[in-house]
Amino acid sequence: MRDQEEFIVSVGVIPEEEASSNNTTKFERMADTTVDGGTWTGCAVMFLQSLCPGVDLLSLFKDRDQGKFIVFKVIKLTLIDSAGGLGGYEILKVHDADPFLGVEVKFLDEGACQQFLESYRSGAVHQFLSQHACRLLALSQELTVETKLRASTHILDLYLDKLELCLKHIHLSQPERLRDEEIDHLEQQLQTPALGAAPQPTTITQEESTVPSNCFRFQNKVFEDRKLTAADVQSFSNGVGRQWKHVGRALGKSCRALKGPAIDNLAYEYEREGLYEQAYQLLNRFIEAEGRAAKISRLVKALEDCKLTNLAENILDPQT
CATH class of the missing domain: 3.30.70.680 (TRADD, N-terminal domain)
Known part of the structure; x- marks a missing residue:
């Protein structure tokens, strides 16, 4: 050294x-x-x-x-x-x-x-x-x-x-x-x-x-890399189903708040409320922990890693 x-x-x-x-x-x-x-x-x-x-x-x-x-x-x-x-x-x-x-x-x-x-x-x-x-x-x-x-x-x-x-x-x-x-x-x-x-x-x-520095590319299209919104959280929670844990672990690669037992703890804490609430709380935890760095590109990348590109498309363009 x-x-x-x-x-x-x-x-x-x-x-x-x-x-x-x-x-x-x-x-x-x-x-x-x-x-x-x-x-x-x-x-x-x-x-x-x-x-x-x-x-x-x-x-x-x-x-x-x-x-x-x-x-x-x-x-x-x-x-x-x-x-x-x-x-x-x-x-x-x-x-x-x-x-x-x-x-x-x-x-x-x-x-x-x-x-x-x-x-x-x-x-x-x-x-x-x-x-x-x-x-x-x-x-x-x-x-x-x-x-x-x-x-x-x-x-x-x-x-x-x-x-x-x-x-x-x-x-x-x-x-x-x-x-x-x-x-x-x-x-x-x-x-x-x-x-x-x-x-x-x-x-x-x-x-x-x-690709401008405030944008990212997905499916050969360029999107603004904005902060996650309440609508994004709702779309994610409605569509991710049982895959929410996999997405959480993908996000956890770059988010300390989702590392270790955090995902399993969320699953246990909100088990009675069902899959929607578990997914909703996951993304809220990510947003609270990351602040301005909780960008849509990071969620899209996590969804791609979990082979959930259709859900990513729906979140980016709710009209599709």
Whole structure:
């Protein structure tokens, strides 16, 4: 883990005791300056490690030009999905933090940073990473990824129930470098179709840009990725029947409130009320736990995973 420690130092870590001192730290002075100047910035480092045998994100990024490009694209698309589009942040460096891959991100907008933190807390970042990695790396199974999130000396995974505190730590952790030249090159590759006979991954501007960041694709149609409504809950509860538990477990992959015995507890608690009420309470529990991150796209994905595409179509278009 020595490389990881050195990497953290390189992005501006200060000793914990110094950070907690009553004296004004360098980061606090920077934060005051950015607030007074009207420009919100901050820096965080996300560490990634694949837990799937045969898939080593660090090795892919280090050892093969094509692998480097694909892994970077997976990271870029994940940030687009989790931070609400192409703006509001930039990747400064991707670094060897063995056994992790370290991704240093500079946030340029408080709203984008908050949306990313909400996605990270809900598990949506893991979901996006898995989806893009499975597609771009042509994996036969879902990719499981371990992540860690730091801002300066602070491990943000410990404070995810306090988003304002996480935002403060990120804001106080100001980047001390410009974007790495390697990242400039990779960003250029994403926007420039490759020439020559060798097969290359599609660029962001071809496939992904056809779907706006606040939308998602289902059955070759594009839908607005809005928050779940009372009508959605009613349609789901009317149509899911005995499959509600399976959908609940699919949602539970990215929702902590539905993990462990939560589904069975709901089944027991509302057994007398019947299937409609059990399904209704399931989706309400999801909405209460996820807040603004309880989007229609996540329910549709869970329904697809459970082979309930007809129900997904009915919820998206009640007239069909």
